[in-house]
């Protein structure tokens with residue numbers, strides 16, 4: 001079993017009968033959805049919402065019952081991957097372009113469990129370019145404003161075209177040398193009008209389950225969330 005699958009399957013053990021579950025996006029979340037599908041096939045009764053069209057499709061194929069956001073007001077747990085995480089459970093997400101939906105779902109969950117392999121754990125965030133979802137309108141100005149924050153922003157591409165998120169927006173991948181204060185950066189990003197959301201997840205995750213290549217698991221718990 002690979003390290004991503006190991007972490008994902010350990011996280012799925014936290015899902016209990018009757019729970020409302022947020023399904024993450026990406027190659028690690030894929031394993032969690034797969035395992036959940038197996039448990040549903042064995043009789044586990046849950047409902048779920050997905051954070052991307054890709055995860056929604058995977059869940060449908062596996063027979064995981066999906067509900068609309070109008071039918072529920074909160075989720076019990078969300079299981080999702082990350083591009084980087086530090087020891088304070090600050091995250092960079094959005095490598096797969098799903099950060100906006102992921103943040104909405106994670107913030108609407110009583111518990112967010114991050115799943116990752118050990119390569120995602122860093123001392124300080126910033127090596128992974130920070131994904132920022134921006135509206136297409138006047139994107140050139142938004143990108144110029146992002147550059148003023150000390151990064152090199154690059155609009156994500158999808159072959160010959162600009163990449164569009166599930167929400168129809170662009171993603172600017174912002175290359176910082178290092179992110180010295182993620183909370184200050186988050187505030188600065190939200191002050192730019194064309195920014196819809198950014199991939200910094202601060203004070204949102206409750207625990208991370210990290211799978212290692214030697215087959216072991218490390219659990220990192222939040223020091224800030226009760």
Ligand SMILES: O=C[C@H](O)[C@H](O)[C@H](O)COP(=O)(O)O
Nearest residue numbers: 026027028094095096097098
């Ligand atoms: O937009 C995508 C998500 O934030 C993913 O959870 C993140 O990019 C990690 O993906 P992966 O598990 O494929 O490395």
